[in-house]
Amino acid sequence: MPEDRPPFPPFTRETALRKVQAAEDAWNTRDPRRVASAYTPDSVWRNRDTFITGSDEIVAFLTRKWERELDYALRKSLWAFHENRIAVRFQYEWHDAEGQWWRSYGNELWEFDEHGLMRRREASINDVAITEADRRIHGPRREDEHGIDIPLR
Secondary structure (H helix, E strand, O other): OOOOOOOOOOOOHHHHHHHHHHHHHHHHOOOHHHHHOOEEEEEEEEEOOEEEEOHHHHHHHHHHHHHHOEEEEEEEEEEEEEOOEEEEEEEEEEEOOOOOEEEEEEEEEEEEOOOOOEEEEEEEEEEEEEOHHHOOOOOOOOHHHOOOOOOOO
8 A cells, every 4th residue: 555645635725835845846856656645546537538547557658758748847726625635737848859848737627536636637638839939847846836827827
């Protein structure tokens, strides 16, 4: 059984914000096993048009993702929360093997179990080509930037 992942539901604004920042920090490591450890062993995902079930599929998916999405850097913002659910919006930037930079915009719906592990994740994501000069996300967020909302454009 995976370890507990505080904070636990039901979420308050403060604990939901902590959960969102913890997710952002983990994803910015680009370590598929570390990220997968925050999910239940039988977690189900919809990521764009891909459906994933369980830790092994999560690790495989994230491994492929970060082999393709180079220099990935992410920002997440709390959108809403209720009991054991959190909604976030996010943006991340990355470049492909040819050097084209992209900003990916998306929304996620999260559902947690009583141990603070995510058992369901649904993500809708769109990619927009940008120039390197248009980048605004450069690596993980500094601690003094935690909680600062990300601009829409």
